[in-house]
Every structure is written in C-alpha cells, then in structure tokens.
Amino acid sequence: MSSFSLNTPKLPAADRRARRQSHKWPIGIVVVIAAVVLLPVATLVVAAMGGTGEDWPHLARYVLPQSITTTLRLLVLVALGSGVIGVGCAWLVVAYEFPLRRVFAWALVLPLAVPPYLAAYAFAEFFHYVGPVQSLVRGLFGFERPSDYWFPDIRSTIGAAIVITAVTFPYVYLTARVVFLMQGRNIADVARTLGAGPARVFWRVLLPVARPAIVAGVALVLMETVNDFGAVQHLGVNTMTLAVYSTWLNRGSLEGAAQIAVIMLVLVLVLLTAEQMARRKQRFHAPRGTQINIRPPRKALSGGRALAAMALALLPILAGFGVPLAIFGRYALNRLYQFGEPALAEAFLTSVAVAVAAAGLAVGAALAILYAARLVRSPVMIFMVRLATVGYALPGTILALGLLLSLARLDNAVDAFARSHMGFSTGLLLTGSAAAVILACAIRFLALAEGAVQAGLEKLPPNLDQAARSLGRSAPASAVSVLLPLLKPAIFTAAILVFVDTVKELSATILLRPFGFNTLATYVYENASRGAVEEGAVAALLIIVTSILPVALLSGPLMRDRGA
Amino acid sequence: MLIAGFAALAMAAGFTPALAQAEGTVNIYSYRQPFLIEPLLDAFTEKTGIETEVLFLDKGLEDRIAAEGENSPADVILTVDIGRLVNVKEKGVTQSVDNETVNANIPAEFRDPEGNWFGLTTRGRVVYASKERVDQDTITYEELADPKWKGKICMRSGQHMYNIALFASMIAHHGEEKAEEWMQGLKANLARKPNGNDRGQAQAIYAGECDLGIGNTYYVGKMITNDKEPEQKEWAKAIKVLFPNTEGRGSHVNISGMALAKHAPNRDNAIALMEYLSSAEAQAIYAEQNFEYPVLPSAETAELVKSFGDIKPDSLPLAEIAAHRKAASEMVDRVGLDEGPES
Numbered sequence: 052m053s054s055f056s057l058n059t060p061k062l063p064a065a066d067r068r069a070r071r072q073s074h075k076w077p078i079g080i081v082v083v084i085a086a087v088v089l090l091p092v093a094t095l096v097v098a099a100m101g102g103t104g105e106d107w108p109h110l111a112r113y114v115l116p117q118s119i120t121t122t123l124r125l126l127v128l129v130a131l132g133s134g135v136i137g138v139g140c141a142w143l144v145v146a147y148e149f150p151l152r153r154v155f156a157w158a159l160v161l162p163l164a165v166p167p168y169l170a171a172y173a174f175a176e177f178f179h180y181v182g183p184v185q186s187l188v189r190g191l192f193g194f195e196r197p198s199d200y201w202f203p204d205i206r207s208t209i210g211a212a213i214v215i216t217a218v219t220f221p222y223v224y225l226t227a228r229v230v231f232l233m234q235g236r237n238i239a240d241v242a243r244t245l246g247a248g249p250a251r252v253f254w255r256v257l258l259p260v261a262r263p264a265i266v267a268g269v270a271l272v273l274m275e276t277v278n279d280f281g282a283v284q285h286l287g288v289n290t291m292t293l294a295v296y297s298t299w300l301n302r303g304s305l306e307g308a309a310q311i312a313v314i315m316l317v318l319v320l321v322l323l324t325a326e327q328m329a330r331r332k333q334r335f336h337a338p339r340g341t342q343i344n345i346r347p348p349r350k351a352l353s354g355g356r357a358l359a360a361m362a363l364a365l366l367p368i369l370a371g372f373g374v375p376l377a378i379f380g381r382y383a384l385n386r387l388y389q390f391g392e393p394a395l396a397e398a399f400l401t402s403v404a405v406a407v408a409a410a411g412l413a414v415g416a417a418l419a420i421l422y423a424a425r426l427v428r429s430p431v432m433i434f435m436v437r438l439a440t441v442g443y444a445l446p447g448t449i450l451a452l453g454l455l456l457s458l459a460r461l462d463n464a465v466d467a468f469a470r471s472h473m474g475f476s477t478g479l480l481l482t483g484s485a486a487a488v489i490l491a492c493a494i495r496f497l498a499l500a501e502g503a504v505q506a507g508l509e510k511l512p513p514n515l516d517q518a519a520r521s522l523g524r525s526a527p528a529s530a531v532s533v534l535l536p537l538l539k540p541a542i543f544t545a546a547i548l549v550f551v552d553t554v555k556e557l558s559a560t561i562l563l564r565p566f567g568f569n570t571l572a573t574y575v576y577e578n579a580s581r582g583a584v585e586e587g588a589v590a591a592l593l594i595i596v597t598s599i600l601p602v603a604l605l606s607g608p609l610m611r612d613r614g615a
Numbered sequence: 616m617l618i619a620g621f622a623a624l625a626m627a628a629g630f631t632p633a634l635a636q637a638e639g640t641v642n643i644y645s646y647r648q649p650f651l652i653e654p655l656l657d658a659f660t661e662k663t664g665i666e667t668e669v670l671f672l673d674k675g676l677e678d679r680i681a682a683e684g685e686n687s688p689a690d691v692i693l694t695v696d697i698g699r700l701v702n703v704k705e706k707g708v709t710q711s712v713d714n715e716t717v718n719a720n721i722p723a724e725f726r727d728p729e730g731n732w733f734g735l736t737t738r739g740r741v742v743y744a745s746k747e748r749v750d751q752d753t754i755t756y757e758e759l760a761d762p763k764w765k766g767k768i769c770m771r772s773g774q775h776m777y778n779i780a781l782f783a784s785m786i787a788h789h790g791e792e793k794a795e796e797w798m799q800g801l802k803a804n805l806a807r808k809p810n811g812n813d814r815g816q817a818q819a820i821y822a823g824e825c826d827l828g829i830g831n832t833y834y835v836g837k838m839i840t841n842d843k844e845p846e847q848k849e850w851a852k853a854i855k856v857l858f859p860n861t862e863g864r865g866s867h868v869n870i871s872g873m874a875l876a877k878h879a880p881n882r883d884n885a886i887a888l889m890e891y892l893s894s895a896e897a898q899a900i901y902a903e904q905n906f907e908y909p910v911l912p913s914a915e916t917a918e919l920v921k922s923f924g925d926i927k928p929d930s931l932p933l934a935e936i937a938a939h940r941k942a943a944s945e946m947v948d949r950v951g952l953d954e955g956p957e958s
Contacts, residue, residue: 113948175811180822181846196823206810287772287810289953297774300674301944303702385843452675459682466686479686482679562675566642566668566688577648577671585844 077423081432084416085439088494091453092316092441095309098456102306110298110307115314118294121208122318125283125290126273128212129219133272136216136367137223138265142253143364145231148349149357155364156228157603162371163221164598166555168281169575169591170218171211173375175285178205211288215276217371222275223268229506230261249350267502270322271443274498277319278446280558291315292446305452312449319444323437376595382588389589395574399593402570405485405560406553409492410500410546416493417500417545418538421508422530425516436501443498447558451491455563458482458490483565491559496552500545507541508534547601554597571597640666641884644676646694647871655900659891665884680708680876689876690885696776698783700732700872701937709874714886720893724932725870725910734870734933735892736907739926740781741866743828743835743854745820754857756785756867759827760800766956768804769816769825773952774944777813777831777869782946783939784867787931791942798950808955814838814847821853831869832856832926836906836919856923865927867936871907 144156165173178184185202194200204210242256283290291311299308352360389395420439424432442450462479469477481487511534519529535542557572564573571594578587645652649669656667670689672679680689680703692703703709704727711730718726725734742754759768771778785794806825811818816828817838838851858866873892879885891897898914901907906920947953 109945109948113945113951117951117954179818180824181818204807206808284772285810287808287953293774296674297944301698301774301776301779302941303705305678382844448674452678455675455679456682459679459684463684463686476686479683479688482683483686483688558674561671561673562679564670566670573671576673577650 077426078432081420081423081435081439084420085435087490088439088442088497090457091450091494092445094453094457095312095449098306098453099309099313102304102310106298106302106304106307107310110294110311114294114298115291115311118289118291121288122277122290122292124208125212125215125288126276128209129215129276130269130273132212132216133220133223134265134269136220137268138227138258138261140220140364140367141224141228141231142257143360145228146249146253146350147360148351149360151361152364155361155368158368158372159224159364160221160602161368161599162218163551163602164595165218165372165375166281166557166572166594167215167218167275167279168285168557169379169594170371170375171214171282171285173378174205174210174214174217176378177374178202178210206286206288208288211283211286213370214282214286215272215279217367217374219272219275220367220371222271223265226264226268226506227261230264231257266325267506270325271499271502273322274319274443277315277322277444280446280448291318295446295449308449312445315446316441316444320437320441323441323444376592379588379591379595382585383592386586386589394569395571395590395593398569398571398574398590399597401485401568402554402572402594402597405489405492405570406550408485408489409496409553410549412489412493413497413500413549414504414542414546416497417504418542421501421504422534425508425513426526440498440501442494443496445495447491447495447556447560448562450495451559451562454487454491454494454559455482458487482563485565485568487563487565488560488568491563492549492553492556495556495559496549499548499552503545503548504538504541507538507544511537543604547604550601551598554594639664639884640668641881641888642688642690643667643669643888644680644689644692644876645669645671646673646676646696646699647671651905652693654904655892655897658897658900659888662891663884663887665887667888677703677706677708681706685878687876687878688880690879690881691888692874692876693871694873695869695871697780697870697872697933697937698776698940700727700734700870700874701934701940703874704729704731708877710877710879712875712886712889714890716890717893720895720898720911722910722912724930725872727934732872732874733889733893734872734910735898736871736901736905736909737868737928738871738907739832739858739866739868739928740777741830741832742857742859743817743820743830744857745826746853746855748826749855752855752857753861754827754859755863756781756859757797759804759829760797762800762804764804764827766804766806767826768801768829769806769819769827770809770829771812771816772809773947778829779940779943779947780869780936781829781867782943784929784931784936786939786942786946787936788864791946794943795946795950798946798952802950802952803956805956809953814850817850817854818847821850828854832908832920832923833906835923836917839919858924858926860929861925861927864931865929868908868926868928870910870933 140159144152144159176182180197180202188194188200188202192200205213238256238260239252242252247255277290278292279290280292280296283293291314295308295311295315298304298311383389416439420436424436445453458481459479462477462481462483465480466477469475481490515537516526516529516533519533520526524532554570555572556570557576560570561573561576564570569577571590574590575587575594578585578590643652643656649671652669656669660666676692676694677699680687680692683689687708689708692709694700694703709731712733713730717733721733721735725737726732742759744751744754758764773779773782782794782798785797789797806819813828813830813834814837816825816830817834819825820828835851835854835856838847841847860866873889875882875885875889892901893911895911895914898909898911902909902914902920903917906917908916908920908926
C-alpha cells in the first residue's frame with residue numbers, strides 16, 4: 052500500500068485533520084472485521100496461556116524439533132516445486148505458441164479443484180505396490196517381490212511435497228501468468244529491442260519483475276501446506292499440524308495443542324510478512340490502454356519442440372488432476388447408483404449454499420478492509436489488514452475449535468439474557484446452526500479474497516476515485532460508482548477462490564456443523580474415516596466437478612480479456 | 616454488523632438452529648460413523664417411535680459439548696476407544712446412569728464403576744500374519760520385538776488411538792521401562808514408516824511389503840465381505856488372524872461405548888435408547904453389521920467373526936489401561952516409532 056503514497060500530494064495540516072475525522076468509520080470497520088477474525092485466535096492464545104506447561108519438556112525435546120524440521124523441509128520442497136512448476140508453466144503458455152496452448156493455459160488451473168487430502172489418497176493408490184505404476188514397472192522388468200527393486204516411497208516428506216505441489220502450484224501459475232501478461236510486456240519489448248534473447252529477457256527482466264507476484268502465490272501455497280492435515284496424516288508425515296492433534300487428542304491437552312498452534316501462527320505470520328514485503332515492491336499502475344491491445348509476441352514452436360512444450364504443460368495437469376480423477380473415477384464407476392441418492396444431492400446443495408454464503412461474506416469483508424486501507428494509509432492500517440487475514444494460516448480444526456469456544460460462550464450469554472429478560476430461550480444461535488460453519492470458512496479464506504481484490508485494486512491508480520471525489524462525491528459513493536465496476540473481475544476471482552476452497556473445506560466444517568448437516572467434503576470424510584474412501588468416490592468427484600465449474604468460469608474471461 | 620450479515624445469510628440459506636427439545640427425538644453426538652449405527656437406530660425408531668438425530672464428529676466432541684454447556688442438544692454420546700470414553704467422563708460432559716436393564720445387560724468389566732460410560736462392543740487388537748510366509752499360528756505381543764521379525768512388521772501410526780491403547784496395556788502389564796524397551800524392538804522390526812489404516816496393513820502383507828501387521832479384528836470381516844472392491848477380499852485371503860497371548864493373559868481388546876450427556880434435553884428418550892443398545896437384539900445387529908464382539912454374553916457373535924478363531928480378552932480392567940494412555944503417547948514420541956525403522 053505504501054506505493055500509493057508516492058502519488059498522493061501532501062495535504063495542508065488542516066485538510067489532513069479533516070480527512071482523519073472523516074476516516075473514523077473505515078477504521079471502525081477494519082477493527083470490527085479484524086476483531087471477528089482474531090476472536091478464535093485470541094481464544095486459543097488464552098487457552099494456551101492457561102496451560103500448566105508440564106508437557107513442555109516432553110514437547111520441546113521429542114515432538115517440536117522433529118515436527119518443526121519436517122514442516123520446514125516440507126515447506127521448502129513445496130515452495131521450490133510450486134515455484135518452478137507454476138512459473139515455468141506460466142512462462143510456457145505466455146511466451147510460446149504451440150498446439151493446444153489455449154487449452155493447456157486454462158487446464159493448468161484444474162488441479163486447484165482437488166483438495167490435498169483427496170490427492171494424497173489418489174497418489175498413495177497410484178504409486179502403491181499393487182497400483183498401476185509399480186505393476187507396470189514389475190511387468191516391464193520381470194520383478195516379483197518388493198525386495199527385487201527400489202521404488203521411491205510416496206509416504207515420505209518428499210512424497211507429501213509432491214502431492215501438495217501437484218494440487219497447489221496453480222496459485223503460483225495464476226499470479227505469475229497475470230504478471231507476465233500484464234506487466235512484462237512493455238519492459239520485455241524494451242529488452243528485446245536492446246537485443247536480448249527470450250531466455251535473457253526471462254531471467255534478467257521478467258522474473259525479477261514477477262518476483263513479488265510469485266512470492267505472493269508461493270505464500271498462499273505454503274499456508275495451504277502448513278494447514279494441511281488430511282494429506283500428511285495419510286502419508287505418515289509428522290508435521291506440526293499432526294503434533295497439534297496428537298497433543299490434543301491423545302494426551303488430552305488442549306492447552307498444549309493450543310501452544311503448538313500459537314508457534315505455528317508465528318511461523319505463518321513470518322510467511323505473511325514476507326509476502327507483504329514482496330508485494331510492497333510491486334508498483335505498477337501502467338495505463339491500461341497500452342496493454343490491452345498489444346498481443347504479446349509469442350515464439351512459435353514446431354516439431355519436437357512443440358511436442359516437448361505440450362508434454363511439459365501436460366505433465367502437471369496429469370499429476371494434479373488426471374491421477375485423482377482416474378482413481379476416483381474408477382471407484383465411482385462401481386457406485387454409479389450413489390448419484391441418485393438424496394443424501395448426496397442434499398450434501399451437494401449444502402456445499403454450494405455454504406460456499407456462496409462464505410464467498411459473499413469474505414469478499415464483502417475484503418472489499419471493506421481494502422477500501423478502508425486505501426483511504427487511510429497508515430502502518431497501523433496495514434498491520435490490521437494483515438491481522439485480518441491470519442485465519443488462512445490456522446489449521447481448520449484449530450480455528451474451528453477457537454471459534455467454537457468463543458461462539459458458544461456468546462450463544463450462551465445471549466440465551467441467558469433472553470431467558471432472564473424476555474422469558475424465552477434462544478438456544479445456540481450460532482453454534483447450533485450453519486452460521487458457525489459459514490463464519491469459519493469466511494474467516495479462513497478471507498486471505499484469498501483479500502489477495503485477489505488487492506491485486507485488482509493495485510492496478511487502479513489512486514487518481515481514479517480521487518477524481519470522482521474531487522467532483523463532489525463522497526468516499527463511499529465514489530467507491531461504488533467508480534471502483535466497484537472496475538474491480539468486477541477481481542471480485543469475481545476472489546469470490547471463486549473462496550467458493551472453491553469452501554467446497555473443499557473439511558476440518559472446520561466437521562467440528563462446527565449442526566445436526567443433519569452434510570457437505571460433500573464431510574460425506575467423503577465420513578467414508579474415508581472408516582478406511583473406505585472408495586465409498587466416498589462419487590462425492591469426491593462431485594467436489595472436483597463443483598470446483599472446476601467456477602474455475603472454468605474464472606479462466607474463461609481471463610483468457611478473452613487479455614488475449615491469452 | 617458482520618455477525619448480523621452472516622446470520623441473515625445463514626437464514627437465507629435455509630439453515631436454522633437445531634431444535635434441542637423437540638418431542639419424541641433423541642440427539643446423538645457420535646464418533647462412530649452414521650452408517651454403522653443407522654440400522655440400529657432405525658430398529659429403535661420402529662420399536663419406540665422415537666426419532667433419532669445423529670451428529671458425526673471425528674475430533675473435539677467432548678470440547679464441543681462442554682462449550683455448548685446447558686444449551687447442548689446432545690443426549691447420547693457414542694464413541695469407540697476406551698480413551699475417549701474416559702475423556703468424556705473426565706471433561707465432565709456426562710452424567711451417571713443407574714439403570715437396571717443396562718446394568719443387567721452390560722458386564723461390570725465393560726462399564727464405568729460410576730455409571731458414566733458403558734461398553735457396547737469389543738474388538739481385538741490382533742496380529743495379521745501372511746499365510747504364505749509365516750508358519751507359526753500363535754504369537755505374543757512381546758514377541759513383536761524379537762529380532763527374528765526384523766524388517767517384517769507393518770503398522771499404522773503409533774499415535775493412533777487403537778495403538779495407544781495397546782501400548783498403554785503393555786505399560787500396565789510390564790511397567791514403563793520394559794514397555795519402552797519393547798517398543799524400541801518393535802520399531803527396529805518395522806518394514807517401513809507406520810502409515811495408512813488397519814486395512815492398509817493387510818494390503819501391505821498381500822503385496823509382500825511385510826509379513827506381520829497389527830490390526831483390529833473387524834477389519835478382516837470388512838475386507839472379506841467387500842463386494843465392491845473385490846481386491847480387498849484378496850488382501851484378506853492373504854492373511855491369517857493370530858490372537859496374541861491366548862495362552863497367557865489374553866489379547867488386548869478395546870470397546871465402543873455410550874454415555875449420557877450431562878444436560879441431555881431428552882433424558883427419558885436417551886435412557887430408552889441406551890436400554891435398547893444394550894439389548895440382545897441390538898447387540899446382535901451391531902455384531903453382525905460391524906464384525907465386532909457383543910458385550911452382552913448371551914448375544915450371538917457373527918459366524919464370520921467366529922471363523923477367525925476364539926478370542927480370549929485380556930482381563931485387565933479397561934479403565935486401568937486408559938490411565939496409561941498419556942505415557943504411551945509420550946513413549947511413541949520418545950522412541951520415534953513413527954519415524955520408522957531406520958532413524
């Protein structure tokens with residue numbers, strides 16, 4: 052946000068005071084939103100402090116060093132993997148022309164539809180001894196027993212990194228591609244006229260320019276990695292998230308679990324800060340006119356090179372989308388009758404309804420805090436915005452637990468008040484309804500909405516709405532009439548990101564849902580938790596398809612709009 | 616404002632708070648999957664006219680009931696694992712039940728002396744052995760640490776509650792020091808890092824990754840009868856069930872059980888359900904459905920389950936085993952069991 056200050060002329064002291072006066076309400080809104088987001092976090096911190104600390108010698112000696120090392124190894128591997136694949140693919144489809152390039156360009160987003168826990172299950176099946184890959188290896192080389200040959204174990208830190216990378220690299224791909232398309236063109240052209248070849252342009256000009264966007268994408272990937280529970284549990288990789296659960300559930304120490312969760316939170320705040328610092332250097336409000344009409348010069352590939360390009364683009368799609376689809380598709384084939392089951396239809400509708408509500412809530416909150424931050428540019432404001440997005444960092448169950456404890460207290464207080472003053476019981480208004488689930492998802496995915504809206508907002512020069520305001524419109528009016536229409540694509544992107552992640556969300560939903568409330572994810576999980584993921588295959592496919600549709604919607608306009 | 620906003624959204628989406636005190640219903644908070652208890656609940660509704668509502672959770676059930684406090688809609692709590700039954704009692708979210716029918720049906724060793732929880736079924740934590748590669752037909756848990764099994768044993772995470780209960784029973788029998796030595800030996804004998812579920816261990820034996828696996832009895836029944844994934848029948852065929860310590864103290868068994876929630880709004884219905892679940896009829900359905908052993912001595916064990924062999928349950932009271940769970944969990948960390956054989 053600090054970039055804008057360069058464009059803002061110094062106001063006389065009196066005017067500045069007047070501005071500050073009129074900016075009480077945006078600060079108020081941000082404070083309220085940040086408070087709601089921080090409610091579960093604060094509850095957990097209080098729980099953590101309530102602990103006796105008697106478990107610490109054990110945790111510090113046997114649990115934390117190992118789980119922190121594993122988590123960091125996983126983060127480094129996933130960062131490398133998603134960075135290389137995401138940036139590589141983005142560059143491939145932006146800079147080169149080859150058959151089916153347009154198809155690949157949007158299909159590279161598909162893995163986003165597969166939640167890591169489903170990917171982990173599919174990969175474990177795919178690379179298992181009795182799975183298709185090893186069977187093929189044995190068939191080809193005539194091996195008969197596992198001891199006859201060496202095969203890498205997917206149930207390892209590297210395996211988990213591959214699984215998580217395979218389904219999360221599109222976050223990097225999306226952010227990197229937009230920058231290559233939007234920002235890089237002019238400077239790349241300049242570099243080219245100065246005689247630089249494509250490789251040199253990429254390494255010396257485009258990569259440094261895209262770095263902030265890449266870091267932002269990688270940060271999202273890493274937060275998803277920290278939060279993942281299902282995939283690492285299935286693959287037997289002992290991350291901090293797993294340590295939180297075994298401390299909570301096996302040692303019955305909610306306080307100890309909260310303490311580890313707080314350490315994780317610190318780790319994530321570091322990640323978020325890195326992301327924000329990277330973004331701070333991003334400062335492009337180049338006039339739109341020069342960008343939209345110029346087609347980027349694409350180097351046409353032919354023959355073997357074209358084939359190689361196609362293979363390179365196809366591989367990540369096959370890994371992150373093809374493998375899960377094939378594994379669940381095979382199981383679903385044996386269970387086609389499930390498509391007709393009312394329970395599944397109900398779960399589907401519930402998933403969509405919750406996802407729409409959470410998307411609306413998260414995008415609304417993101418717009419409010421970002422617009423407030425645009426009006427009031429202060430370090431405190433930037434910090435508040437950052438705080439409001441920490442929900443993404445918390446493992447779903449931990450966030451849900453914090454929310455449950457605080458909301459239930461609120462519910463009971465409201466109920467007690469109603470009973471004593473009005474003579475009736477309100478029951479559990481929030482924790483007894485879908486409200487708690489929707490709120491949990493909105494809090495968790497506010498960071499996604501914020502990131503997407505922010506990316507859009509950054510491209511709108513401040514003089515836009517300032518012009519409207521200089522013509523006498525109030526701040527909110529100029530925001531609605533000038534900024535909102537221009538932000539439509541960004542709002543759409545934000546809503547879809549939240550929608551997709553809410554459809555996939557599992558752990559918070561499981562803990563907070565009321566009676567008779569099933570989403571597609573809980574439907575899959577109920578089956579998976581008794582070791583029969585195959586019974587949930589149909590629901591898993593529905594999750595993937597439900598997530599694809601909006602993603603396809605998202606990439607459609609993106610393609611047309613930018614001549615990609 | 617935000618809260619008003621999302622409350623409105625929630626209402627618009629058609630979700631209203633569950634009715635906590637509706638007539639003729641009983642609300643169940645369950646750690647057990649709905650499909651497992653559905654046949655029972657259907658039979659119960661048919662018999663009594665009382666409708667059932669099930670909320671399945673896999674974590675934090677106790678914490679949720681505790682947070683909901685007096686307004687909690689929970690009537691009956693259903694769960695597997697002795698540790699969790701002890702937890703719900705210790706969290707203070709249960710109340711004592713002194714019901715003649717229930718007490719008569721469930722033997723004393725399978726219920727809380729103070730009436731806060733009751734066992735419904737038992738399952739043995741046994742050894743799966745390769746039919747092809749393992750000759751012996753008897754085994755002890757102690758023997759799993761014998762170097763002769765080096766590189767031959769598969770298991771799921773040592774932190775899984777089923778394994779924690781087994782390790783807690785080892786501590787109860789041998790003391791912490793001996794149990795830890797044993798766990799070191801077990802770790803050295805692992806074929807790979809602990810992972811997957813019990814079924815995965817049978818699959819690993821089938822695939823030749825290992826010769827022995829640790830698993831619950833009922834999974835074998837689940838695999839043998841799996842018509843939709845016939846390859847699981849192959850996994851089950853590749854293994855034989857060895858009941859450990861049959862000649863000694865007996866095999867470690869765990870229970871599934873029930874408890875009455877502290878603020879149960881439908882108390883009478885809840886008691887009716889508890890009576891029903893302990894009855895011979897319900898016990899037989901449970902056993903047949905999930906291949907577990909009924910706790911009611913007169914109830915019939917499923918034929919398939921009988922075919923695995925006779926189980927002799929360890930007579931150590933489960934409450935005593937549960938007391939060693941924390942020690943067992945810490946031991947798993949200390950030994951580094953989940954890091955696998957090499958580290």
